[in-house]
Amino acid sequence: METTDIKVLDKVVVRFSGDSGDGMQLAGNIFTNVSAGVGNQVSTFPDYPAEIRAPQGSLSGVSGFQVSVGMDVHTPGDKCDVLIAMNPAALKQNVKFLKQGGVIIVDIDSFKEADLKKALFQTNEPFKELGITAQVVEVPVTSMTKAALADKGLDNKSVLKCRNIFALGLVCWLFDRPIEAAIHHLQSKFAKKPTIFEANREVLQAGYNYGHNIHASVSTYRIETKNPRKGVYTDINGNTATAWGLIMASERSGRPLFLGSYPITPATDILHELAKRKDLGVTAVQMEDEIAGVCSAIGASFAGDLAVTSTSGPGLALKGEGIGLAVIAELPLVIIDVMRGGPSTGMPTKTEQTDLMQALYGRNGESPLCVLAATTPTNCFDMAFEAARIAIEHMTPVILLTDAFIGNGSSAWRVPEADEYPEIHPRFVPESLREGWKPYKRDEKSLVRYWALPGTEGLMHRVGGLEKDSETGAISTDPANHEKMVALRREKVARIADDIPRQEVLGDKDADTLLLGWGGTYGHLRTATGELNAAGIPMAFTQLAYINPLPRNMGEIMSRYKRVIVAELNSGMCAEYLQARFPATHIDRINKVQGQPFQVSEIVDKVREILGK
Amino acid sequence: MEELIYTPAHFKSDQSVRWCPGCGDHAILNSLHKAMAAVGVAPHQTAVISGIGCSSRLPYYMNTYGMHTIHGRAAAIATGVKLANPGLTVWQVSGDGDGLAIGGNHFIHAIRRNIDINMLIFNNKIYGLTKGQYSPTSDRGTVTKSSPYGTVEDPFIPAELVFGARGNFFARSIDVELETTREVMVAAASHKGTSVVEILQNCVIFSNGVHSRITDKEVRADRTIHLRHGEKMLYGKDMNKGLVRDGFYIKAVELGKDGYTIDDVLVHDAKIPSNFLHQQLAMMDGETLPLAVGVIRDVDSITYNDAVGQQIEEVRAKKGFNSLREMILAGDTWTVE
Helix, strand or coil: CCCCCEEEECEEEEEEEEECCCCHHHHHHHHHHHHHHCCCEEEEEEECCCCCCCCCCCHHHEEEEEEEEECCCCCCCCCEEEEEECCHHHHHHHHHHEEEEEEEEEEHHHCCHHHHHHCCCCCCCHHHHCCCCCEEEEECHHHHHHHHCCCCCCCHHHHHCCHHHHHHHHHHHHCCCCHHHHHHHHHHHCCCCHHHHHHHHHHHHHHHHHHHHCHHHCCEEEECCCCCCCEEEEEEEHHHHHHHHHHHHHHHHCCCEEEEECCCCCCHHHHHHHHHHHHHCCEEEECCCHHHHHHHHHHHHHCCCEEEEEECHHHHHHHHHHHHHHHHHCCCEEEEEEECECCCCCECCCCCCCCHHHHHHCCCCCCCCEEEECCCCCHHHHHHHHHHHHHHHHCCEEEEEEEHHHHHCEEEEECCCHHHCCCCCCCECCHHHCCCCCCCCECCCCCCECECCCCCCCCCCEEECCCECCCCCCECCCHHHHHHHHHHHHHHHHHHHHHCCCCCCEECCCCCEEEEEEHHHHHHHHHHHHHHHHCCCCCEEEEECEEECCCCCHHHHHHHCCEEEEEECCCCHHHHHHHHHCCCCCEEEEECCCCCCCCHHHHHHHHHHHHCC | CCCCCCCHHHHECCCCCCCCCCCHHHHHHHHHHHHHHHHCCCHHHEEEEECCCCHHHHHHHECCEEEECCCCCHHHHHHHHHHHCCCCEEEEEEEHHHHHCCCHHHHHHHHHHCCCCEEEEEECCEECCCCCEECCCCCCCCCECCECCCCCCCCCCHHHHHHHCCCCEEEEEECCCHHHHHHHHHHHHHCCCCEEEEEECCCCCCCCCCCHHHHCHHHHHHHEEEECCCCECEECCCCCEEEEEECCEEEEEECCCCCCCHHHCCECCCCCCCCHHHHHHHHCCCCCCCEEEEEEEECCCCCHHHHHHHHHHHHHHHHCCCCHHHHHHCCCCEEEC
């Protein structure tokens, strides 16, 4: 009797792929949650088509979900160890993501001649046609699913919908995941459909058993787990983390949370989550358009709420005029932009970092504001909190840039205690200044004007989009006053630099080259830095999260290195932004604009190319 | 009657009013100061939100909380103000361009939701601030700088949009009729939900006399009718004309002629839920039927802000959490020792 070969890996990458109607996202999500539940670090990358239902079995309808589980997980991985392909189209689209030595699992029942035609195969030998040398495990997923449910009295359509869970059961067996945990997740998913839950449970078990029965022919992996800090953990994606970070800011500021939003991929989950959080008193409203989303938030801000609007690139464009109003009225406002591929509608479900310039400058007139970027799914929580803190304490709009990759990707996250985050102090009109108070009177140090909430006796005032006199707050077209106000608004934002952390540099401290990124590319760049250093190429690394203003020590960092390599998912926006500020620094660029995240290997290769090593 | 606590002066700011001499806005502002005093809500509990245009300058002349925002967005911003602090009485001031062209989408959606704000639409059928272009309420054929050969499009009738958006309050007045304007503004403030008040306003510079066919002193009594809830629909210099049923429609008759008596004249019911008759009344244009002023429709319905607040209360009563952490810990978690 043969024994199971258990490979001990510190992490493993699994990619589920199938038709967009095949439930790959659900199977992937449950596998992720189950893995997180046994203490793995997880990082996910849902890669789904913009079309909700492209033609069944077609290449454009393929939906993928990649997850990396194990220890020291910073990214969903460039390539996968195991690829599950539910049909020929999924195989064709995803085989390029398979590692050397990886394993492919296919539903061989869906590799009939008609299926191959839909996926535009020329021959009846798909594996040969794609030049696949990897181990292929042919599993009759469809027929086994049907067999498992033969006596359940379900219609054929409902039976076929369970195929994904058969695959999940098989993968659970492969990676030694507790099937009970998967059942638990299925139960909450199908809480209101007991028949469907029962069917899925049956199929999950069948898939798991199948894995057991063929164990001799597949290598299985056991994944080591290690978490550095004690505490209660949950699995969280970036969009949920963003929503929760805002709630934490509401708790720490005492200001009720208001979200005015409009559905847009890939940001809508923030609206979904906050709409659910009526149980915490959150007011989240879906307005008639993006403009009404930001404008309702501006109204709520004027009235004293922690006001937020969430969107993606096209929505940010529509909100531009409203954001300008918040700039000149000097009201706190948080704008979340979950970036996606552009321009125009672009690639709504794909990730990019192409809204940086829009966030910094995409408004009429001189309209400076604070721009932040979150680096990982869990960091979305911290940066959403920061965006709210800065908005409230500095009376300014703040744009937080996240992206489709970290917004949809998930990680294990330690649930913090409230007091791990600082109290946020709204800048209400101090009692000592109420006599003769004017709306544009400022705190001398921070240049922040005060927040006089409607309903307060004695502080009635008018704000608006017209330029105001710096002293009286009355409308003014005085040339010198305008220039003074332009400068005041710019300097007010610049002084936020006194209130943010210094920029940290990781990697080889003695290196003369710095790899620099910003926002959601953190995981890939950090891993690449580690690989470069391990290969004997000294490399320091830093990731910007505070983009405007930059941390106070940024000039010192930029002058310390012989060369700075700015890697970003656009054609060089951050590189240009930094070059304009630090003209003496030699900046090289690594750019990618494909709607896909970086791969660690391509960063390593390009750095080597730049350095000639 | 209760004694007034506030006088119009309490609502006037110290800013000098910059509208053109003779502009209808002066009269409307005057009526608004009086109406606010009559409503009796304190200036610090009042917020006036405007968009862009001549009329939208109004918040600067109010000693209340105010925001002069961006073109067309006043309804959306006012919605946010009211949701964040439902205790405030919120007024929105827009013109026909601000409210019905660039702001048309926010206008209909605010009404559909029934957010409790009072919208004043100053309708002068022209863009004044940009110096005389046709607006979405300009009559077909209107010659302006942007339509030198006359417009080739039909106008909106604001009331028709309000009913199309399922509005529950619509009133109309004329700038020069200060008392009527004050009266409908007070009614708008008393109504819970979106109250739309259209005020026919005269722009002395770019559309002088645009409403004079109806509003001139000599013809006004015969070309307008002041509707009051529970009262007979009578009008005319001698109050000898009335509105009567004519099949599904309404027609104007003279009492004592063709056998019509006061008993045939309809009684205005602003509170009836069906808007069928309200629409007919609001669409009368001063030609064969008199243009209606006064409160045409005033029907109670749950407001958006109340519904939003109530839902939060209900959810919290059923499964509320005291903190984010408590909410998260109630979900799927695991502990690392």
